[in-house]
Amino acid sequence: MTAETDKLTKLSKEISYALRHAPWEYELEMDEEGWVLVEQLLSALHKDEKWKDVSEKDFARIIESSEKKRHEMSDGKIRAFYGHSIPMKIAKEAKMPPDILYHGTARRFLKSIQESGLLPQGRQYVHLSQDVQTAQSVGMRHDSKPCILKIDAGQAWRDGIKFYYGNEKVWLADMVPSKYISKS
Ligand code: HQG
Numbered sequence: 480m481t482a483e484t485d486k487l488t489k490l491s492k493e494i495s496y497a498l499r500h501a502p503w504e505y506e507l508e509m510d511e512e513g514w515v516l517v518e519q520l521l522s523a524l525h526k527d528e529k530w531k532d533v534s535e536k537d538f539a540r541i542i543e544s545s546e547k548k549r550h551e552m553s554d555g556k557i558r559a560f561y562g563h564s565i566p567m568k569i570a571k572e573a574k575m576p577p578d579i580l581y582h583g584t585a586r587r588f589l590k591s592i593q594e595s596g597l598l599p600q601g602r603q604y605v606h607l608s609q610d611v612q613t614a615q616s617v618g619m620r621h622d623s624k625p626c627i628l629k630i631d632a633g634q635a636w637r638d639g640i641k642f643y644y645g646n647e648k649v650w651l652a653d654m655v656p657s658k659y660i661s662k663s
Contacts (some may be wrong), residue, residue, distance in 0.1 A: 484544075487537065487540060487541050487544070488576040490524075490530065490533060490537060490541060491541045491545060491549065491550075493524070494520070494541070494550060494557070494559075495549055495550070495559060495560075495562065497520065497523070497530070498513065498515065498520075498550070498557070498558060498559040498563075499523055499559050499563045499564060499565070500563070500564050500565065501564040501565075502513060502515065502565065504540045505519075505520065505524075506519070506522035506523055507519050507520060507523065509565075509567070510595070511567070511569070511570045512569060512570055512658060513556070513558040513559060513563065513569040514556040514558045515556060515557060515558065516555060516556055517535050517538065517552065517555050517556060517557050518555065520538075520557060521533065521534070521535065532601075534656070535552075538552055538557060539552065539606065540552070546560075547646075547648070548560060548646040548647065548648075549562070549646075555636070560645050560646045560649070561604070561606060561645035561646070561649050561651060562601060562602060562606070563602060563603045563604075564601050564602050564603065565603075568603050569603060569645035571604070571644070571651060572644075573641040573642065573643055574641065574642060574643060574644045575631040575636055575642070576607075576633070576636055576650050577609065577632060577633075578580065578631075578632060578633035579629060579630065579631065579632060580608065580609065580630040580632040580642075580650055581607065581608045581609075581610065581611050581613070581614035581627055581628065581629060581630065581631075581663065582588070582597060582605075582606075582607050582608060582614055582617075582618075582627070582628045582630060582655075582660075583608065583613075583614035583615050583616070583617040583618025583619070583621075583625045583626070583627050583628075584618055584621060584622070584625060584626055585618065585622035585625060585626070586622055586623035586624065586625075586626050586641060588621070589621070589626055592628070592657065592659055592660065593660075594657070595657070596655050596656040596657045596659075596660065597628075597630075597652070597654060597655040597660065598654050599653070599654065604651035604652060604653060605651065605652045605654055605655055606644065606645070606649055606650075606651060607630055607632070607642075607647070607650040607651070607655075608648070608650075609648045609650065609651065610626055610648070611663065613638055613648045613649075614627050626662065627662075627663045628662060628663065629658050629660070629661050629662070629663035630658040630659055631660075631661070632650070632657055634658070634659060635652075635655065635656075635659040639653060640653075640654075640655065640656070641653060651654070
């Protein structure tokens with residue numbers, strides 16, 4: 480990794496932290512869909528010596544170059560697509576999911592998931608993956624040999640469970656009861 484890409488990765492993590500978990504630490508005013516003014520985020524970052532030269536162009540470069548689509552910018556505002564843990568629940572529009580979604584998790588969580596279904600835990604929504612490969616890399620964050628769960632999202636949707644679009648790889652749900660979950 481070049482020094483330049485390393486710096487952009489660090490900046491991306493800091494932006495995710497601000498937008499998902501701690502907007503108040505950056506004095507950001509966030510609307511109900513998670514948008515904040517780019518200008519506000521920039522002036523908060525500029526107070527930190529290491530981000531004093533950061534510009535809107537850097538945000539655009541992160542969004543363009545990142546393999547995972549984590550943030551979007553439009554009309555002078557920026558937001559995170561998913562991952563929030565702040566008390567104010569980010570409003571998402573319900574959307575019909577693909578028939579099957581996946582969730583990569585740790586072996587040690589399986590018993591509890593079987594009992595209680597998938598719960599958002601520290602975040603506002605449960606995060607589901609569009610494909611097995613994405614679920615695998617999400618699961619690797621928790622376990623070197625993650626377990627890939629298959630979610631019967633089509634049936635859950637028909638039964639009234641709400642799903643929300645995150646990005647092309649990530650879907651969200653308030654929770655997923657265990658009857659829709661099997662090991663893949
Ligand atoms: C587990 C990253 C016990 C769940 C990723 C997961 C994703 C339960 C963990 C996004 C449970 C929460 C989110 C239950 C769920 N009992 N454990 N009933 N229900 N769990 O990190 O989905 O790189 O909050 O299986 O790629 O791993 O940051 O969620 O293992 O898209 O952009 O509780 O964050 O994206 O862990 O990851 P997390 P996640 P970024």
